[in-house]
Amino acid sequence: xxxxxxxxxxxxxxxxxxxxxxxxxxxxxxxxxxxxxxxxxxxxxxxxxxxxxxxxxxxxxxxxxxxxxxxxxxxxxxxxxxxxxxxxxxxxxxxxxxxxxxxxxxxxxxxxxxxxxxxxxxxxxxxxxxxxxxxxxxxxxxxxxxxxxx
Amino acid sequence: xxxxxxxxxxxxxxxxxxxxxxxxxxxxxxxxxxxxxxxxxxxxxxxxxxxxxxxxxxxxxxxxxxxxxxxxxxxxxxxxxxxxxxxxxxxxxxxxxxxxxxxxxxxxxxxxxxxxxxxxxxxxxxxxxxxxxxxxxxxxxxxxxxxxxxxxxx
Numbered sequence: 001x002x003x004x005x006x007x008x009x010x011x012x013x014x015x016x017x018x019x020x021x022x023x024x025x026x027x028x029x030x031x032x033x034x035x036x037x038x039x040x041x042x043x044x045x046x047x048x049x050x051x052x053x054x055x056x057x058x059x060x061x062x063x064x065x066x067x068x069x070x071x072x073x074x075x076x077x078x079x080x081x082x083x084x085x086x087x088x089x090x091x092x093x094x095x096x097x098x099x100x101x102x103x104x105x106x107x108x109x110x111x112x113x114x115x116x117x118x119x120x121x122x123x124x125x126x127x128x129x130x131x132x133x134x135x136x137x138x139x140x141x142x143x144x145x146x147x148x149x150x
Numbered sequence: 151x152x153x154x155x156x157x158x159x160x161x162x163x164x165x166x167x168x169x170x171x172x173x174x175x176x177x178x179x180x181x182x183x184x185x186x187x188x189x190x191x192x193x194x195x196x197x198x199x200x201x202x203x204x205x206x207x208x209x210x211x212x213x214x215x216x217x218x219x220x221x222x223x224x225x226x227x228x229x230x231x232x233x234x235x236x237x238x239x240x241x242x243x244x245x246x247x248x249x250x251x252x253x254x255x256x257x258x259x260x261x262x263x264x265x266x267x268x269x270x271x272x273x274x275x276x277x278x279x280x281x282x283x284x285x286x287x288x289x290x291x292x293x294x295x296x297x298x299x300x301x302x303x304x
Binding site: 011124140 | 159160162163263264292295
């Protein structure tokens with residue numbers, strides 16, 4: 001427990017829970033809206049990696065903590081642009097809600113308020129892009145204004 | 151931030167600032183994703199009438215605070231009238247609590263980023279011990295997800 005409040009981001013997406021699950025776990029899909037391939041077998045205890053689509057560099061990695069398809073996924077998260085801090089934890093909850101899917105991203109065990117602010121910026125962009133991809137087929141091109149190392 | 155006096159929500163929308171502005175101000179669009187229409191000329195200082203579920207809410211304290219077209223919009227929140235409470239099915243105790251809380255305000259900032267707009271909602275001035283903050287924390291992600299869906303498909 002770091003004492004920093006968890007960051008929670010909620011969105012509603014016109015899709016099925018399976019489609020949202022695939023969007024979180026299929027590297028070919030994450031590459032389209034998240035600019036990284038998220039690679040793992042997604043079994044509890046397995047390693048996952050967040051690989052840049054440009055050069056394959058490992059920008060983040062961790063361990064799968066929970067994996068309940070298509071409802072809940074959780075993994076540890078290296079704060080790679082806040083080095084020398086302990087890993088944080090990211091979880092995704094997928095629920096059917098009013099003809100759509102409610103996706104809740106919770107980023108917990110945050111190392112400091114600066115990281116919390118950076119993750120808040122990042123998650124709003126990533127989840128907005130995921131929603132656009134699933135609803136319109138067109139992800140958001142955020143590459144032009146996100147720093148290279150994100 | 152971590153207290154209950156305000157809430158912030160950010161979403162990125164593939165649209166122009168003009169399209170997002172229209173979605174925030176055009177009654178034909180707010181009705182679709184919010185079930186609410188806002189009757190005003192959108193000039194700073196102008197009164198606003200709210201209409202939800204057939205109930206019209208008017209109060210001199212409901213005003214446009216700032217209106218910088220395609221960039222920034224701010225207004226005070228509506229009064230919790232007994233007619234409103236009945237229409238949305240609030241029990242009497244909750245209706246009385248909401249009516250007693252201080253008036254809040256919202257602002258929307260629209261920033262173009264590439265071919266998208268970063269829309270930042272700030273809902274501010276909540277009573278820290280009140281119930282409205284929790285209700286709005288639940289509602290805004292759903293309302294603004296609906297706005298994004300509507301704008302991106304048009």
